Amino acid sequence: xxxxxxxxxxxxxxxxIGLTYGISYFLKPGSSVPHQQVTEDAIKFRxxxxxxxxxxxxxHLKIEIEIADNDQSRMQGLMYRKHMAETEGMLxxxxxxxxxxxxxxxxxxxxxxxxxxRALEVVxxxxxxxxxxxxxxxxxxxxxxxxxxxxxxxxRHNIQPGDKIRFSRSGIPAx
Numbered sequence: 001x002x003x004x005x006x007x008x009x010x011x012x013x014x015x016x017i018g019l020t021y022g023i024s025y026f027l028k029p030g031s032s033v034p035h036q037q038v039t040e041d042a043i044k045f046r047x048x049x050x051x052x053x054x055x056x057x058x059x060h061l062k063i064e065i066e067i068a069d070n071d072q073s074r075m076q077g078l079m080y081r082k083h084m085a086e087t088e089g090m091l092x093x094x095x096x097x098x099x100x101x102x103x104x105x106x107x108x109x110x111x112x113x114x115x116x117x118r119a120l121e122v123v124x125x126x127x128x129x130x131x132x133x134x135x136x137x138x139x140x141x142x143x144x145x146x147x148x149x150x151x152x153x154x155x156r157h158n159i160q161p162g163d164k165i166r167f168s169r170s171g172i173p174a175x
Contacts, residue, residue: 110151
């Protein structure tokens with residue numbers, strides 16, 4: 001009986017070591033089994049165009065924008081990103097104007113969400129959003145566009161409801 005128990009333990013140990021080696025081999029980067037891990041380097045800002053704020057006094061503030069204009073890019077948004085420059089933002093473009101609501105799931109950055117209507121006028125602003133929050137951040141009116149910029153941007157640049165914007169996609173005339 002002791003001889004069988006010792007052999008069984010040895011077989012189990014060999015199987016466990018083999019299983020551990022096999023799993024680690026197939027899950028390492030470059031193996032035949034996909035290894036999906038979101039890293040900071042994997043998500044970099046992509047300049048798709050430029051956006052300008054036009055104030056009542058005709059002053060202009062220009063930033064570079066990444067555009068999210070389909071379901072997949074709008075759902076991804078700025079999730080998992082850990083850095084964004086003051087001169088960068090993500091412009092969400094929707095298919096139709098309606099009240100919009102955003103959340104901060106898997107978003108590391110504190111953001112200002114600037115809701116913009118079809119007439120390219122700022123409708124409302126949600127400032128200093130809470131990272132990783134699943135709470136809702138709604139517009140205070142219908143919006144066709146939502147611009148996400150680093151938290152505090154609106155205060156630092158005195159962006160207000162009623163301000164106008166214009167934007168252009170790289171290689172496409174201004175809207």
